[in-house]
Amino acid sequence: MNKTKPYLFMLMMVCCIVITTACLSDIKLPNIKLPEKETEDLIEWSYTGPGNPGHWGELDSTYVECSTGQKQSPINMVTEKIKSTDKRNEKVVPIEFYLQPMEVGFINNGHTIQITGINSHNTMTVDGKSYRFKQIHFHHPGEHQFNLSAYPIEIHFVHQTDDGSEYAVLAVMVKPGKENLELKKLWDIFPDVKTDTQIKVASQIDPRELLPNNIRSYRYNGSLTTPPCSEKVHWVILKKAVEWSQEQIDLFAKAFPNNSRPIQYLNDRPILTEPKDAKTEFNNNPNGSPDPSGSPTPKSSTAPTK
Numbered sequence: 620m621n622k623t624k625p626y627l628f629m630l631m632m633v634c635c636i637v638i639t640t641a642c643l644s645d646i647k648l649p650n651i652k653l654p655e656k657e658t659e660d661l662i663e664w665s666y667t668g669p670g671n672p673g674h675w676g677e678l679d680s681t682y683v684e685c686s687t688g689q690k691q692s693p694i695n696m697v698t699e700k701i702k703s704t705d706k707r708n709e710k711v712v713p714i715e716f717y718l719q720p721m722e723v724g725f726i727n728n729g730h731t732i733q734i735t736g737i738n739s740h741n742t743m744t745v746d747g748k749s750y751r752f753k754q755i756h757f758h759h760p761g762e763h764q765f766n767l768s769a770y771p772i773e774i775h776f777v778h779q780t781d782d783g784s785e786y787a788v789l790a791v792m793v794k795p796g797k798e799n800l801e802l803k804k805l806w807d808i809f810p811d812v813k814t815d816t817q818i819k820v821a822s823q824i825d826p827r828e829l830l831p832n833n834i835r836s837y838r839y840n841g842s843l844t845t846p847p848c849s850e851k852v853h854w855v856i857l858k859k860a861v862e863w864s865q866e867q868i869d870l871f872a873k874a875f876p877n878n879s880r881p882i883q884y885l886n887d888r889p890i891l892t893e894p895k896d897a898k899t900e901f902n903n904n905p906n907g908s909p910d911p912s913g914s915p916t917p918k919s920s921t922a923p924t925k
């Protein structure tokens with residue numbers, strides 16, 4: 620008989636626990652407002668950490684194209700698949716520039732170094748449409764890839780239609796070599812850390828000095844490579860790279876160890892280039908001696924010489 624007592628005790632204990640738990644579940648907790656996840660709305664897009672490119676599409680409702688878009692940039696270009704006629708069988712026409720030295724402002728916006736033209740009238744014409752020069756910025760390593768290899772730096776010359784609806788971005792690759800003296804004017808005042816205001820550069824900058832002497836290009840339609848990743852960019856990627864000294868490359872690379880978006884799916888987009896016989900030589904040294912090869916220079920590529 621005594622053996623049943625411990626079981627009775629255990630049964631009572633279990634009942635007490637069940638009743639107590641049931642009672643507690645009815646207790647109304649005081650209405651304490653828990654702190655909201657303060658960081659949730661404040662994650663800024665970046666290249667590493669919680670705001671990295673894999674999350675751009677979730678960071679803001681206006682960034683949704685970064686994850687849902689089908690025409691995103693940058694891309695890898697398989698050069699043997701590039702064609703010189705479009706789907707209407709029309710030949711790709713070389714780009715044209717109207718370029719003059721310009722006053723510029725200079726800023727480290729935390730994502731890159733950006734050089735903005737002040738009252739610039741410079742333009743680029745792509746497929747018969749004129750785009751006004753807006754700003755230059757840089758990526759390290761280069762964003763677009765050629766047969767899966769990238770250059771150390773890629774320069775983006777951002778142009779936009781006057782109504783703001785479309786962009787044409789000229790991408791110029793940089794390889795190690797000679798020092799670029801035009802870039803030196805900017806790199807001499809390089810802001811290592813994020814700056815809130817634009818620095819006015821004392822001397823004018825001649826964008827021709829930042830371009831190669833041949834403007835043969837690869838063209839495709841894509842997006843901005845930073846949020847909001849809008850798919851309204853006509854990409855013009857120059858085949859020929861320009862040279863900067865290793866020190867000039869290193870100065871940017873040290874401040875921006877990685878500000879490059881990973882490559883995106885090409886999907887069914889064609890990549891085009893000018894036909895082999897197209898005139899793509901570019902007089903990027905208007906004050907120097909004429910091109911000894913006697914190659915004609917696109918008329919609109921040169922500003923009036925002094």
Ligand SMILES: [Zn+2]
Pocket residue numbers: 756757758775844
């Ligand atoms: Zn860019």
